[in-house]
Amino acid sequence: MRGPRPRMAVVTAAALLLALAAGGCRKAPPEVPMLLPRVEAGELPPLAERLPEQPLVVSTADPGAIQGGSLRLLDREARAWSTAQLRMAGLFRYDQVGVEVLPDIALGYQLAADARSLTLSLRPGHRWSDGQPFTADDLIFWWEAYAGNPAFEPDPFWRFETGEMQVTRLDDSRVRFDFPEPYPMVVDRWGRAAFSAEGPEGPMLPAHYLRRFHADYDPGAEALAEAEGFEDWQALFEDRIAPTRFDPERPSLFAWLPERRDGDRLRFTRNPYFHQVDAAGRQLPYIDAVEVRVHEDGDAFRAALSNGEADFEAYFIDTPDFDALEAGAAQGRYALRVATDLHGSMFTIHPNRNASDPVLRELFAQRDFRWALSLGIDREAIVREVFGGRARPYPALPLPEQPFFDPSWATLHIEHDPATAGRLLDGLGLDRRDAEGRRLRADGQALVMRLEMLASDPLNKPICAAVERDWRGLGITTECGATASPARFLEGQAAGQLLSPVWPTGRTTRFALRSDPRAFGFTDPAQQWWAPEWTRWLASEGREGSQPPAEIQDLAQRFEAWRALPAExxxxxxxxxxxxxxxxxxxxxxxxxxxxxxxxLVGTRLRGVPAEGLYWGSDTNFYTPYLPPTWWLED
Structure with a gap:
């Protein structure tokens, strides 16, 4: 099975520069102006020696782009996770909609026909930001020192009940991963840069730098940990590999590197060994530096946006901010572009098939009851009232761009049809009502739907109010319960206290539909909102939870068969x-x-940001499909 179809050409660095010179250019593409003094002083090798033998040629980069300048960003978090994702480069990346996996740091991969083995190919000659070789040894180090090391908490993704994964160095540029079962999901996961970049999630670490912090490689690591105030050397090591750590000393493969931090201001400068070039052979990124100002206070953050202090922003703004952002565009010196959020349904109701209330449990098992609840919701009204027309009715399903999606699903059972909903409820024996018009359950109690949701999401309350209004028209009482924190919400789920939890339908793209399916699969009871006890039984092979009906067991088997297939x-x-x-x-x-x-939000001086076909979400690593290394500043 071949790896991802390349969309960006790959040629040797020397051949690229020579070909450009032979093609009518008097000289090879010039050095990055910012780096030229260091090259002339002998502090840096020339460009051809800094690039991999086969750099990634980004053919979509603007040939008229100007190199230089500083990108201005705002962040809401002191750890600057948003900025880390903008700077990030992984083995692969996703396209905008999260369907196709494209090469980045990696040259490619080869998945065995039985999907039990994957050979990863790196770019020969690739170097860390300090000039040291980036090789297969850095992937082996990640596995032996961290991900496969019993001294650390194991990542469940790399653990199998059927055996152990093996990671083997084939040569400097090739590593083979052998799995005890078909595991094509590794490609799905690596498409999101955060899971294939240097760090605890990704499969490589700068071994030459990090050995000193690891007791298996340096006996002085424990004393160093104590001297720096860490509980043990493991805590020291995990601190040193965190992608959000502001560490100018740690070698990196990212586009921009930490340079200095002054209070709430951070500066990152270009990586002289970055592996990407444009079609003319000029090294990316075009922009020399990223200047970040951290505003943890929301009002201060919004004021900075309105004052024109950001060249790009999408991470800390959302749909409800459109009106204010549009009103402030002229003063803030920016324009707004529109992306589609990668969530499916933002407010998804999960009637708990394992609910502790036996009457509700029986009702939730009836498809006609679930249909009635759905047909009773006026989604167009929610779109108008809550989203100002900036959304659409959508079921709890993956994104329509996924290759298996049937277009008819997008509107199935989600039209507003209260008459049909009422007939379905009557047919279920819910035709009796009390003096207030509330439908009565089989035990004579009023039918009440209690929706449990997170109080922290500002959209939950108005959407729930709209659902309450619509279901009241059907004779169903709705209670909107708000839980203060995600931790308490998960505790309630684990204790079986949530009768109808509300949670967004995320993980709707290739990245997680198989590896982290949540309510679409049966792997994690804590996040399987509509069948937690059945999922517990399936995940534990019958040792815990309650046995699901044959229909659900068959569905789980079909899921396992699907997740064992290569996406190709x-x-x-x-x-x-x-x-x-x-x-x-x-x-x-x-x-x-x-x-x-x-x-x-795109500042008026920023160029190179895609203008159409935009999506935004964690599944694709937010910024990565926007190709930040190809952005440039007009002034």
Whole structure:
């Protein structure tokens, strides 16, 4: 099985520069102006010696781009995680919509026919930011020192009940990963740069720098940890590999490197060994530096935006901010572009099939009841009232761009049809009402739907109020319960206290539909909102939880068959369509609205940011599909 189809050409660095010179240029592409003094002083090798033998040629980069300048960013967090993701480079990256995996640091990969082995190819001659070689040894170090080392908490993604994963160095530029079972999901995961970049999640670390902090390689690591105030050497090591650590000494493969920090101001400068070039052979990134100002206070952050202090922002703004951002565009010297949020339904109701209330549990098991609840919601009103028209009715399903998606699913059972909803409820024996018009359950109590949601999401309250209004028209009482923190919400889920939890339908792209499916799969009871006890039984092979009906057991088997297939397999589409057709028709989760418009703020001096076909979300690592190394400043 071949790796991802390359969209960016790969040629040797020397051949690229020679070809450009031979093609009519009097000389090879010039050095980056910022780096030229260091090259002339002998502090840095010339460009051809700093690039990999086969650099990544970004053909979409603007040939008229100007090199230089400083990009201005704002951040809300002292750890600057948003900025880390902007600077990040991984083995691979996703396209805008999270379907295709494209090469970045990696030259490519080869997945075995049985998907039990993957050979990863690196770019020969690639170097860390300090000029030291980046080789297969850095991937082996990640596995032996950290991810596969019993001294650290294991990442469940790399653990198998059927055996152990093996990581083998084939040569300087090739590493083979052998799995005890078919595991094509590793490619899905690596498409998100945060999971294939240097750091605890990604499969490489700068071994030559980090050995000194690890007791298996340096006996002085424990004393160093104590001297720096860490509990043990493991804590020291994890601190040193954190992608958000502001550490000018740690070698990196990112586009921009930490240079200095002064209070709430951070500066990052270009990586002289970055592996990307444009079609003319000029090294990326075009922009020399990234200047970040941290405003943890929301009002201060918004004031800075309105004062024109940011060249780009999308991470800390959302759909409700559109009106204010549009009003301040002239003063803030920016324009707004519109991306589609990568969430499906933002407010998804999960009638708990394992609810502690036996009457509700029986009702939730009836497809007609779930259909009635869905048909009773006026989603167009929610779009107008809550989102100002900047969203659309959408079920609890993956994004429509996924290759297995049937277009008919996008509108199935989500039209507003209260008359049909009422007939379905009557047919379930819910035709009796009390003096207040509330439908009565089989035990004579009023039918009450209690929706538990997070108080921290400002959209939850108005959407729940709209659902309460609509269901009241059906004779159903709705209670909107708000939980203060995600931790308490998860505790309530684990204790079986949530009758109908509300949670967004995220993980709707290739990145996580198989590796972290949440309510679409049966791997994690803590995040399987509509069938937690069945999931507990399936995940523990019957040792815990409650046994699901045959229909759900068959569904779980189909999921396992689908997740064992390479995404390039024709059966990937066939089995994926069959699997999600069940969710579209059975409606175990009731979606409301989603695919909302997400604002993307682009300063008037910033160029190179894509203008169309934009998406925004964690599945694609937010910034990565926007190719920040190709951005440039007009002034």
């Amino acid at each position: 397999s024709p059966d990937y589409v066939r089995l994926g369509r069959a699997y999600f057709a069940w969710f579209a028709e059975a409606l175990p989760m009731i979606g409301t609205v989603g695919l909302q418009e997400h604002p993307v």
